[in-house]
Amino acid sequence: MYSPAIIFEAVLNGLMTGAVYALIALGLTLVYGVLHIINFAHGALLTAAMFAVFALHVAFRVDPYVSILIVTPLFFALGYGLQRFVIGPASHGDDQNILLVTLGLSILIENGLLAIFRSDTRTIDVPYGFNVVEVGPLLLSQPKLIGLAGSVAVAILLWLFMVRTDTGKAIRAVAKERLGATLMGIDVAHIYAITFGLGCACLAVAAALLMPSFYVNPRVGNAFVLVAFTIVVLGGMGSIAGALIGGLFIGMVESVSGLLLGESLGQIGIFLIFILVLLLRPTGLFGAKA
């Protein structure tokens, strides 16, 4: 009933959306892998980053791709500060408290944005917003292709950072063995904050890559974060490669099931995968045994 060309196009579109999902999931999985916490504020922070990109464009005509250079360091600093001065001290090291504090942050950020920007859905107009690239018989959206390339580039950069730099090594050391890392003289609170900052920086890049072809409103992050949770669980909590592959896969599932079931029911496919993975294999497909 659907021609192979249409299915193929849905798969490609899904891959491109999935790459940005992967980037969002990357931030989430990084924080989970090191701090062992689920950051419920991730979606709200993504919304905040998207509004930051939007505001820079409206106020100073900054191109969304250029705004990466501004928003990314800003969100790194924000994430660092949040973990160091709010989440860390407020939760007294208790997992359930961390869950509650990040939930509180998410309520605070989301509704703060609602109070400032109101509930209107906004987009930014860029001349290339609807550009397409011809690939054989297919027409692919240019901003989405850039999103794919950008996400993959960030994933590679992040991986290089983790493998090559001293800070990256320290992060991995803390993730593996917190006590041992402390005894080696690593400042764990500092590493935690850096990791949280990196997670937020991923969101900033994702926001800038999304904005040319997507919209923003105060609740937009929720939809993304549930997808990101699914990806993280699917890919294995804490696994960078898992997040990347999981993101691409979920993007495809969403796109194809949206084609077959319609937009609103299409999301069910994602949640069912989420629930099934949690119930049957909570360590994820690529995750190590818990």
Next chain:
Amino acid sequence: MLLRHPPFALLIGILTVLAGLPLLGLPNTALNFLFFVLVIALAGQGWNLAGGYGGQFSFGHAAFFGVGAYTTAILQVRYGVNAWLGFGAGIALGSFVGFVIGSLSFRAGLRGSYFALVTLAFAEVLRILANAAPITGGAAGILIKLDVAPANFQFASRAVFFWIALALVGAVLILNRMIEQRRFGAYLVAIRENEAAARALGVNVLAVKLQAISLSAAITAAAGALYAQYFLYLDAAIAFGPWISVEALLAAIIGGAGTVLGPLLGAGLLHGLGEITKLAAGRVPGIDLVVYGIVLILVVAFAPRGVIGLFTKGDKGGEPTSHG
């Protein structure tokens, strides 16, 4: 001690005082507010049983609220069932959904953050289904016909609704207090504090958790059914939206998780604070929720045992805080 484990006489006293409120000649807006606080308190009492006493943090109590609400609405609108029977059916089905979700997640060994995530996902699945299925009225929602008569669970006076809500909250207060004094309550707390140790001591962990989630879901479903009966309108975002999962959790945590009076106190404090904020800040959307978020963080940081914990310094150390 008095507030943490209130004697029955104190509970009855509090309920009597609250029951007198509508007799003060309050305007309808005030009664609306008080009714809403009680609905949130009831939903929070449900959350508190599994989350507060049992340590099973659900982020998806909207699933039970929504099933309770939609069951009674659909039975009345589509099948002409009596509203009171529908109310009972809503509670029963809500409880059953709690049992099913609990069975699946507890048998899979999901705890802590994972349990929070899976409950959230279940609620979202129900929300999307309710938004698409014809029987729920889809995105347009479902309207219960206005037909004011006690037999239809509809009353001209808001005070009657208030008293019904208060009776439900009161019944759960007393039930909670009884549970605290029985083995079941002790088992729940034992599981919260250390599941492995509880199992080693012979507690049937799965059975206790399943009883807790079923009862918890029934209570929150009652809140949903009551909501439907009062506002006579539902859509997927109201019934299954994340707002109610968050409200239920906030009421219990802020008042004092694992305490009898916590959810009622928490719901009252939060919404009181929300109203004051709205008065002070004017018609800025979301401003009351900004305050909720800040209060949640402050409570976790400075009053980890909730507002009630601030008044019960006496039994410090009697119940160690949970470890993840």
